[in-house]
Amino acid sequence: MAEDVAVVIEDGEDIRELLAQVLTQGGFEVYSAADGASGVELVRAHDPIVVTIDVNMPGIDGFETARQVRAISTAYIVMITARGDEIDTLVGLQTGADDYIVKPFRPRELRARIEAMMRRPRVIASTHPSPPLPPVAEAERVPHPASGGGASPTATMPAPVEQVSSVPWSELEHEDSALEHRGLRLESGARVVELDGAEVELTRSEFDILRMLLSSGRRVVSKMQLAGMLRGERGEPDHYLSEHDARAIEVHVANLRRKLGESPSDPRWIETVRGVGYRRTS
Known part of the structure; x- marks a missing residue:
């Protein structure tokens, strides 16, 4: 192969x-x-x-x-x-x-x-296979350009910035069924999103976040759970969310709202739950 x-x-x-x-x-x-x-x-x-x-x-x-x-x-x-x-x-x-x-x-x-x-x-x-990558010994740290090409002696560890408890991870598994809400239709199997009958082009991350939010009903989905889902984690995710992952989730959601034409102050599909995450509108 x-x-x-x-x-x-x-x-x-x-x-x-x-x-x-x-x-x-x-x-x-x-x-x-x-x-x-x-x-x-x-x-x-x-x-x-x-x-x-x-x-x-x-x-x-x-x-x-x-x-x-x-x-x-x-x-x-x-x-x-x-x-x-x-x-x-x-x-x-x-x-x-x-x-x-x-x-x-x-x-x-x-x-x-x-x-x-x-x-x-x-x-x-x-047709590309997608096997998990085999474990290898860790290479040297990538040098920061400002360091003149030398390796840094210490590792940068993400700081824990959020600890939350919301809907159980196991309850957020998805089936290949269609999800509909306020004129928005998402077909998991075909990975297609339509708004009022017109197809909306989303990235993989935006699609997966939208699917997770729509399938959760009115239950809050934390940024930590969304980040874990994008990382491919199953079961309960880690209890902490790094600043890196929090920023990425916020940007993905902002891009998703922009493509859907939604205002965060008057949301049609995605509500922000401050300090926790997001949920589907009622």
């Missing part, structure tokens, strides 16, 4: 080689590019299942590269950035990326996020 293909688009040679090493150890056949235009051509030529894209590149930046990749591929896209700014996260996810990760990070974190993405369906049916 042919290996899954990954494309690494990164202008920093050290980081590019490290990402290629991590993905190769995970069983991928890896192709690398030092700029966006070359990376898009590699995606076109090799039909990868995973693409990592650095945000800050000369010429075509990572956001435009992601847009061009998404126009020709259903690959899982991970944006890699040296900044944790909200605007970077927002723009990156709006371009069609499935996840983002902030430098400096540990390669095993990247591996875990790719594992979670590959457990979720791609937007379009694919």
Whole structure:
């Protein structure tokens, strides 16, 4: 059986080689590019299942590269950035990326996020197999550009920022049935969303969040549960939510509302429960 293909688009040679090493150890056949235009051509030529894209590149930046990749591929896209700014996260996810990760990070974190993405369906049916990545020894920490290429001696651990208790995780499993609410129809099996009869194009994460909220009825779904679902966790999720995951969930929900034409102050489908998460409107 042919290996899954990954494309690494990164202008920093050290980081590019490290990402290629991590993905190769995970069983991928890896192709690398030092700029966006070359990376898009590699995606076109090799039909990868995973693409990592650095945000800050000369010429075509990572956001435009992601847009061009998404126009020709259903690959899982991970944006890699040296900044944790909200605007970077927002723009990156709006371009069609499935996840983002902030430098400096540990390669095993990247591996875990790719594992979670590959457990979720791609937007379009694919013949790519999606086995779990085998465990490998952790590589050196990805260097932060400001450090001059050296590895940081300490790890960045996400700070616990939220502890909640809401609807049991086991009650939020989904069937392949259609869900309807106030003119919004979601078909899980076909992964199609229609609003008043018109199809709405959503990313994988937006679709899965919407499905989870619609299927929960009026019960609150916490950000922690949504993050766990996107990571592919089953059973009760961890009791803490990192700032990284909280920000990603907030951006996904903001993008989802924008595509549905919903105002957070006067929601038609998704209510915000401050300090906890979200729930379907009544």
